[in-house]
Amino acid sequence: MASKNSSTFSVLGSDLxxxxxxxxxxxxxxxxxVEGDIACTSLVQGETSKVTGAVEAETARLAGTVDGSITARELVILKTARITGDVFYDALTIEQxxxxxxxxxxxxxxxxxAAAPKGDAKPELQLAN
Incomplete structure (x- = not known):
């Protein structure tokens, strides 16, 4: 399974x-x-997962419970997610x-x-079914 690609994937199972x-x-x-803060490139959270602490990621797909702030460039909050905390995002998708x-x-x-026009930084909100 060794790859020359520098990207790796780590899994924390439901028993951890x-x-x-x-x-x-x-x-x-x-x-x-997890009781603690999480900082990573990309986070995928399963439905059974519980995170107590801040989450910071480039992309995050959350399906479980998060008790803490979330900062992500691209954030997807699935219908099974239960989040308590402030959410900071560039692009956001929330399932009903x-x-x-x-x-x-x-x-x-x-x-x-200052070179970027102010009109280009519009918040993006998508509601998924």
């Missing part, structure tokens, strides 16, 4: 419970529970039935980029 922060330069799939208790804020990662 981790206390502590997770920092990964890889894609991460979590089915277990998802529960979120917190504030949504479109983030602007290039606040100092």
């Amino acid at each position: 419970a981790i206390k502590g922060d997770i920092k990964a330069s890889a894609d991460l799939h979590i089915d277990g529970s 039935g998802a529960q979120v208790e917190g504030r949504f804020a479109h983030r602007n990662p290039k606040k100092t980029a």
Whole structure:
């Protein structure tokens, strides 16, 4: 399974419970529970997963429970997700039935980029069926 591609994928199974922060330069799939902050490139959270802490990822697909803030460039919140905390995003998709208790804020990662016209940074919100 060795690949010359620098991208790797890590899986935390449903039988794992981790206390502590997770920092990964890889894609991460979590089915277990995590008490701590998570920082990774891409996060996929299973329905049975529970995260208590902040989540920061380029892309995140959440289906379980998150108790903490979420920051992602592309965020998908599935109908089984239960989120308590503020959500910061560039692009957001929420399935009907998802529960979120917190504030949504479109983030602007290039606040100092004066060359970008203000009209180009419109928040994108998609509602999925």
